[in-house]
Amino acid sequence: MNAVVKRFPLRLDTRGARIDMTHGSGGRAMAQLIEELFLKHFDNELLRQGNDQAAFDVSAGSMVMSVDGHVISPLFFPGGDIGSLAVHGTLNDVAMSGARPLYLSAGFILEEGFPLADLDRIVASMGSAAGEAGVPVVTGDTKVVEKGKGDGVFITTTGIGVVPEGINISGDRAQPGDKIIVSGSIGDHGVAIMSSRENLEFETTIESDSAALHGLVQKMVETVPDIHCLRDPTRGGLATTLNELAMQSAVGMHLVEAEIPMKAAVTSACELLGLDPLYVANEGKLICICSAEDADRLLPVMREDPLGRDSRIIGEVVEDEHHFVQMETMFGGNRVVDWLSGEQLPRIC
Amino acid sequence: MNAVVKRFPLRLDTRGARIDMTHGSGGRAMAQLIEELFLKHFDNELLRQGNDQAAFDVSAGSMVMSVDGHVISPLFFPGGDIGSLAVHGTLNDVAMSGARPLYLSAGFILEEGFPLADLDRIVASMGSAAGEAGVPVVTGDTKVVEKGKGDGVFITTTGIGVVPEGINISGDRAQPGDKIIVSGSIGDHGVAIMSSRENLEFETTIESDSAALHGLVQKMVETVPDIHCLRDPTRGGLATTLNELAMQSAVGMHLVEAEIPMKAAVTSACELLGLDPLYVANEGKLICICSAEDADRLLPVMREDPLGRDSRIIGEVVEDEHHFVQMETMFGGNRVVDWLSGEQLPRIC
Structure with missing residues (x-):
């Protein structure tokens, strides 16, 4: 026998093979899946330590932690897949505190029978998204469930990041008189998924x-450290996110429909699909609330970034004991933009 | 209309209702589920901030991060449920670096039709486990998938913790001559699940x-800061974990079967079920590898803790270029204890 023992006599077949229950058992098949698929795409020093946890040094200060589960269907869609989305979604939640994201963890729940080729493509895309963002996946976990007890792959990512000193962004800081900025056209993600479905x-x-917004956010907080609120309008769309912020801050909001950026194709698709774009999910947009003066300083900076090119002021924060979000429509009328009730788009992220 | 707007006209029915797709939509139903079920059981200041991320202060130093997905079936079993397990499993992964766990994130993937009463019970148990451990769930996420695309509830938890200065526990530090300690009887978790199934x-x-081991670990590292390896033998059991450590450290291991603690009931059940207890999962045990001298100092300290009462030295690390784990059997023979290949117990955690 050789001095070097071959752990896996045969290479993992990432072209024809499928996930089976042994890939979740903790034994040799799982070790091979981790080494020949996950480590290949997530390659980084911390993950290679091979421990059940990743260790790294941090400086003293304010840290944030955020988690997002991803169950999107279909797994592959125009502009991304569940892998890139699982990176962007969680990075953005971290970034919306003004933080610089540091590290990600990833938990995979795989369904028996899922093609390894699809998993390989998803993990590769996840690795690229993490690499581009400069935020490595440093610890992971894989579970397998029987066919019919899952749906291909679910990915839950948790991110941590550090908040620069002097930044205090929170959903309860919107004040009457503040301006509401959106960083670009709304509804793209949800409409892309629905059209694909x-x-x-x-x-x-x-x-x-779908995009990682932490670079844009970093430029924003450098220009205006006193941003009051930042949030990405994902599930439930712009309308739901603004209602959340209005409630947390105990204020009302007044929007101007004509100012809300929307692509013509998205508008048409929404009409066709019977969707209200205000409630359609976004995965690469943010809402920013700050003083009117700061908004004027922020807009040019946001517009210089490719992800903020179409930034617009879409309304302002007002006093309202009912915490309503209201909108002046294209036709000069006024409409209450309520919380999403019921389900508009299931499994959109 | 009242000045105080009632967000949820009807209380969440946690007795008769079931999860439906609206609970994952990001709208009003999801907000109510979070407020009246998750916040009720996970009550803590950070979660109540109501942001998409939790912010907290950290000191400079070494930090660890670990993730674990939980897909156990059945959801309720003797000695615990998926909720308590999701807390213990991840806390233990954090603790196995010698770290003091600080915070947890939790991502829930719920299946349409899942009874809210069961979810309430699981989240309550998770809240209790987190409370007892002193490690709060500070940020969470909920997704819902259609009936037949999930299996009740899956929970993915990520934990972070801080490693005390001077501690350097890692799977690659086992050295020939080191002793191998196990903190108690093996196989209890896996056998409990299989019997219940x-x-x-x-x-x-x-x-x-199922138990949180960070209290025991803290006492251990205070007594012996130079512990070489710590790992909890979960999926794949004692055998697989020792093989992992042998491979990481490029050493062999020699076990003495007669020294491995095992409950008589577990031994009988394993015979009946055709299981090898060495490969059966544990959720409240740890393996510790350290010098012989340190092992003698550790054992009395471990045995003082209720979770380490039955700690035993079960073998030692040896030189072996093949990185084999071998065991002297009850009958005086010698057996190679290989990696688990194939699947022994699916969905055990």
């Missing part, structure tokens, strides 16, 4: 806006 | 050993 073809393919 | 009745109910 319904096999709808439009003249131009609508792509998800 | 197969509806087996024994004279005494075998309970899972």
